[in-house]
Amino acid sequence: xxxxxxxxxxxxxxxxxxxxxxxxxxxxxxxxxxxxxxxxxxxxxxxxxxxxxxxxxxxxxxxxxxxxxxxxxxxxxxxxxxxxxxxxxxxxxxxxxxxxxxxxxxxxxxxxxxxxxxxxxxxxxxxxxxxxxxxxxxxxxxxxxxxxxxxxxxxxxxxxxxxxxxxxxxxxxxxxxxxxxxxxxxxxxxxxxxxxxxxxxxxxxxxxxxxxxxxxxxxxxxxxxxxxxxxxxxxxxxxxxxxxxxxxxxxxxxxxxxxxxxxxxxxxxxxxxxxxxxxxxxxxxxxxxxxxxxxxxxxxxxxxxxxxxxxxxxxxxxxxxxxxxxxxxxxxxxxxxxxxxxxxxxxxxxxxxxxxxxxxxxxxxxxxxxxxxxxxxxxxxxxxxxxxxxxxxxxxxxxxxxxxxxxxxxxxxxxxxxxxx
Amino acid sequence: xxxxxxxxxxxxxxxxxxxxxxxxxxxxxxxxxxxxxxxxxxxxxxxxxxxxxxxxxxxxxxxxxxxxxxxxxxxxxxxxxxxxxxxxxxxxxxxxxxxxxxxxxxxxxxxxxxxxxxxxxxxxxxxxxxxxxxxxxxxxxxxxxxxxxxxxxxxxxxxxxxxxxxxxxxxxxxxxxxxxxxxxxxxxxxxxxxxxxxxxxxxxxxxxxxxxxxxxxxxxxxxxxxxxxxxxxxxxxxxxxxxxxxxxxxxxxxxxxxxxxxxxxxxxxxxxxxxxxxxxxxxxxxxxxxxxxxxxxxxxxxxxxxxxxxxxxxxxxxxxxxxxxxxxxxxxxxxxxxxxxxxxxxxxxxxxxxxxxxxxxxxxxxxxxxxxxxxxxxxxxxxxxxxxxxxxxxxxxxxxxxxxxxxxxxxxxxxxxxxxx
Numbered sequence: 001x002x003x004x005x006x007x008x009x010x011x012x013x014x015x016x017x018x019x020x021x022x023x024x025x026x027x028x029x030x031x032x033x034x035x036x037x038x039x040x041x042x043x044x045x046x047x048x049x050x051x052x053x054x055x056x057x058x059x060x061x062x063x064x065x066x067x068x069x070x071x072x073x074x075x076x077x078x079x080x081x082x083x084x085x086x087x088x089x090x091x092x093x094x095x096x097x098x099x100x101x102x103x104x105x106x107x108x109x110x111x112x113x114x115x116x117x118x119x120x121x122x123x124x125x126x127x128x129x130x131x132x133x134x135x136x137x138x139x140x141x142x143x144x145x146x147x148x149x150x151x152x153x154x155x156x157x158x159x160x161x162x163x164x165x166x167x168x169x170x171x172x173x174x175x176x177x178x179x180x181x182x183x184x185x186x187x188x189x190x191x192x193x194x195x196x197x198x199x200x201x202x203x204x205x206x207x208x209x210x211x212x213x214x215x216x217x218x219x220x221x222x223x224x225x226x227x228x229x230x231x232x233x234x235x236x237x238x239x240x241x242x243x244x245x246x247x248x249x250x251x252x253x254x255x256x257x258x259x260x261x262x263x264x265x266x267x268x269x270x271x272x273x274x275x276x277x278x279x280x281x282x283x284x285x286x287x288x289x290x291x292x293x294x295x296x297x298x299x300x301x302x303x304x305x306x307x308x309x310x311x312x313x314x315x316x317x318x319x320x321x322x323x324x325x326x327x328x329x330x331x332x333x334x335x336x337x338x339x340x341x342x343x344x345x346x347x348x349x350x351x352x353x354x355x356x357x358x359x360x361x362x363x364x365x366x367x368x369x370x371x372x373x374x375x376x377x378x379x380x381x382x383x384x385x386x387x388x389x390x391x392x393x394x395x396x397x398x399x400x401x402x403x404x405x406x407x408x409x410x411x412x413x414x415x416x417x418x419x420x421x
Numbered sequence: 422x423x424x425x426x427x428x429x430x431x432x433x434x435x436x437x438x439x440x441x442x443x444x445x446x447x448x449x450x451x452x453x454x455x456x457x458x459x460x461x462x463x464x465x466x467x468x469x470x471x472x473x474x475x476x477x478x479x480x481x482x483x484x485x486x487x488x489x490x491x492x493x494x495x496x497x498x499x500x501x502x503x504x505x506x507x508x509x510x511x512x513x514x515x516x517x518x519x520x521x522x523x524x525x526x527x528x529x530x531x532x533x534x535x536x537x538x539x540x541x542x543x544x545x546x547x548x549x550x551x552x553x554x555x556x557x558x559x560x561x562x563x564x565x566x567x568x569x570x571x572x573x574x575x576x577x578x579x580x581x582x583x584x585x586x587x588x589x590x591x592x593x594x595x596x597x598x599x600x601x602x603x604x605x606x607x608x609x610x611x612x613x614x615x616x617x618x619x620x621x622x623x624x625x626x627x628x629x630x631x632x633x634x635x636x637x638x639x640x641x642x643x644x645x646x647x648x649x650x651x652x653x654x655x656x657x658x659x660x661x662x663x664x665x666x667x668x669x670x671x672x673x674x675x676x677x678x679x680x681x682x683x684x685x686x687x688x689x690x691x692x693x694x695x696x697x698x699x700x701x702x703x704x705x706x707x708x709x710x711x712x713x714x715x716x717x718x719x720x721x722x723x724x725x726x727x728x729x730x731x732x733x734x735x736x737x738x739x740x741x742x743x744x745x746x747x748x749x750x751x752x753x754x755x756x757x758x759x760x761x762x763x764x765x766x767x768x769x770x771x772x773x774x775x776x777x778x779x780x781x782x783x784x785x786x787x788x789x790x791x792x793x794x795x796x797x798x799x800x801x802x803x804x805x806x807x808x809x810x811x812x813x814x815x816x817x818x819x820x821x822x823x824x825x826x827x828x829x830x831x832x833x834x835x836x837x838x839x840x841x842x
Contacts, residue, residue, distance in 0.1 A: 007460075012443075012444075012447075012460065013447055013457045013458065013459075013460065014447060014448065014451050014457075015443075015444045015445060015446070015447030015448025015449070015450075015451060015457075016448070016630075017444065018439050018440065018441050018443075018444040019439065019440050019443065019444070019460070020439050022433075022436075022439075022440065022462070023433075023436045023438070023439040023440070024436060025436070026433070026434055026435060026436030027435065027436025027437070028436070029436075030435050030436060036434045036435075036436075037434065037463070037464060037469065038434075038461065038462065038463055038469075038473075039428075039433065039434065039440070039460070039461065039462035040459065040460065040461055040462075041443070041459065041460035041461075042458070042459055043458060048458065048459075052459075055476075177435075179435070179437075188529065188532060188535075189491065189492065189493060190492040190493065190532040190534050190535045191532050193492070193493040193494060193534065194532050194534055197494065201494075209431060209432060209465075209495060210491075210493050210495065211432060211437075212491070212573075213573060220432075220437070222435070275703075275724075277703070279710075280707065280710070281703070281706050281707040281708075281709065281710025281711070281715070281719070281722075282696075282698070282702070282703025282704060282705070282706035282707040282710065282722050282724060283703060283704065283707035283710075284703070285702050285703035285724045285726075286701065286702040286703040286704035286707055286814075288702065289700075289701070289702025289703065289704075289724075289726060289776075290702070290810070290811070292777075292778055292779070292810060294702070294726070295726055295727060298702070298726045299725075299726055299727055299729075299730050300723070300724045300725045300726045300727070300730045300734065301702075301703050301722070301723075301724035302721070302722075302723060302724075302734075303696075303703060303706045303710075303721045303722035303723075303724065304720075304721045305706075305710060305715070305716055305719045305720055305721045306716055306719075306720055306721070308720075308765075309720050309721045309764050309765075312763075312764075312765070313721065313723075313763060313764070342733075342734060343730050343734070344729075344730075344733070355710075356713070357713055358713070366527075384526075384527045384528055386523075386527060386552065387552045387575070388552065388575075389711070389713060390711070391552070391575070393707075
């Protein structure tokens with residue numbers, strides 16, 4: 001079964017809000033195995049809404065329209081539905097009564113104009129609203145079905161969950177879509193695709209998609225089957241193959257954020273962590289603090305933005321500062337050791353480099369040294385990150401967190417080499 | 422001039438991401454007076470992408486396609502463009518060279534498959550990427566213009582701002598929309614609207630819109646006129662009225678981030694700053710580090726996530742830790758003083774509290790103490806922040822930064838009172 005989502009509202013076309021209704025509806029439809037091949041968004045204009053619905057009807061079995069069912073002059077979805085069905089609007093007295101009651105119960109005076117919400121294309125079925133005052137409208141036009149729902153997200157969701165999803169799940173039959181996301185850090189998207197190409201070239205189910213960003217690559221595997229159990233079972237061997245091919249680069253097989261992975265590993269190992277940060281300004285530590293319960297393993301971070309505080313707070317030696325400088329292997333090593341001692345942590349990780357846009361002590365923007373001090377194991381590496389200040393900071397965080405992940409998982413620690421994405 | 426946005430990506434149709442690119446693009450186009458009448462979203466499928474572009478071409482003067490320009494097998498926008506234009510793809514050696522150079526500069530090995538990003542429909546113009554490796558593509562097909570941009574938001578925005586918006590603004594001619602945003606912190610959106618209601622009730626040009634979020638309220642004034650100068654001049658008296666009514670709550674009249682405002686004030690005063698952080702985990706300091714040139718005023722931050730490091734690193738007294746505890750006026754005061762001494766800063770700001778979801782030392786989630794030590798002036802206040810962990814952290818950052826702003830602007834420092842939004 002194919003469905004199409006038509007969102008109505010000039011505010012979408014002015015960019016005042018994002019079309020999150022289309023996202024939410026699509027996600028729910030995927031879960032019950034209904035394919036969505038197109039989204040459309042149009043403004044509050046009868047001919048354009050009618051055209052969009054006609055096009056959607058031509059391409060899909062089910063059309064879901066959201067928005068334009070309110071009581072004001074710019075709410076014209078009802079008129080467009082009547083035009084598509086070639087029928088007049090008729091006032092439904094039971095809905096008018098319901099709207100009156102809702103206002104009375106809230107002890108509010110009802111503007112008469114509100115009763116336009118009781119106008120429905122002749123012959124349509126309605127969905128009684130619980131939260132709002134706009135009924136949903138269900139029309140059958142020449143073998144295809146059109147659902148029109150309010151644009152207010154909570155009112156739309158109520159009708160999706162109460163009416164549409166059960167009806168469509170019953171009609172679509174026993175088909176469910178299940179997705180799994182494998183995340184990896186330190187490897188280019190194109191390299192990931194090369195390594196997995198043959199696995200998925202011949203597979204229509206599950207399918208694979210790649211999404212790169214924020215210093216990592218997500219490999220999303222999606223399977224379709226009669227039940228969630230069956231779809232999940234279809235995924236298992238593919239997830240295993242993906243993990244086997246991507247090896248040490250895999251950070252999570254269940255779509256966890258990297259800081260969650262590191263937090264889970266620290267908790268399991270009963271280890272504490274501290275950071276010594278320069279160019280990231282505290283954002284590495286803030287990532288680690290994001291999970292509830294982070295106080296079990298995170299002791300703190302010394303953010304030392306200038307050379308003098310690297311010396312006075314973290315104990316970086318004058319020889320390092322005056323010699324190789326603050327963007328150096330030596331400085332990263334001493335910052336990690338200093339942070340470990342200052343906080344009394346089991347593991348410390350440090351980041352120092354040039355965030356840009358200007359070079360820092362002669363190092364070009366994106367040059368970053370990562371240091372690790374875990375007592376018996378100390379390690380440093382250099383990365384070169386792409387992009388603007390924000391991207392360099394994000395890549396640096398990823399490199400720092402990934403070094404801790406590799407340490408705790410007993411994987412090889414990468415040498416100085418580029419971070420890839 | 423009419424434009425249409427076609428977003429490409431199966432992840433949109435599966436509801437894995439929202440179509441925020443269409444929103445951002447539409448907002449920018451509205452600002453230069455370009456009308457957007459439709460959005461479409463389609464999956465990674467050549468005939469469907471080509472059909473969507475053809476339909477958009479039929480309805481609009483300019484088509485903006487986003488997504489599907491990456492290096493993997495599911496990136497097929499290039500092929501669809503070639504099909505629409507009826508021309509073959511050709512490899513552009515100068516782009517291939519640019520991609521090779523980007524990899525070489527980052528000292529990364531380039532998978533050969535990456536070079537598909539240098540394939541462009543014959544006769545097309547390209548937009549050289551700064552951040553990423555995918556060039557933008559500009560095609561003229563029978564009198565209409567098609568722009569194809571990468572789907573990665575930062576890469577898309579770079580090309581919108583560098584190429585599309587200037588080109589379209591020039592073509593759209595002398596109807597310009599100019600917006601100014603006044604930002605304020607510490608006051609509720611509904612209160613802002615009440616204070617400004619009569620100013621805008623009768624004004625059709627400029628118009629006003631309120632946007633609350635992230636611990637601040639933005640008042641956006643938008644004027645339309647024949648030139649940017651005229652539109653700007655229309656705005657001036659309205660901005661003055663807004664500032665007069667909102668008073669000490671106004672943080673910026675030019676849409677600056679609060680950390681930019683604080684950075685600008687610190688630079689002007691020639692003062693340095695340091696932080697003592699607990700629940701924010703380093704994100705206060707990371708906000709201050711975000712601006713290029715932050716090293717002129719930011720010395721660092723001591724993130725002390727547990728009680729013991731608050732004592733050992735920041736010198737919080739055992740009497741405070743065992744007495745009123747770490748969520749207290751006393752602890753905030755001692756953390757600020759400790760951070761000021763540790764880093765030798767002119768001004769130090771501290772944050773300690775319960776981020777949630779659990780209470781911390783008996784303090785309910787959202788209870789946060791903010792401390793300030795500027796030598797002769799010391800101050801503490803308590804706030805109660807709404808919402809989940811992330812929101813509490815954000816509100817805390819805002820309260821800390823706003824205290825420094827008020828200090829540097831010589832405005833009254835707020836007493837313990839709720840943060841409103």
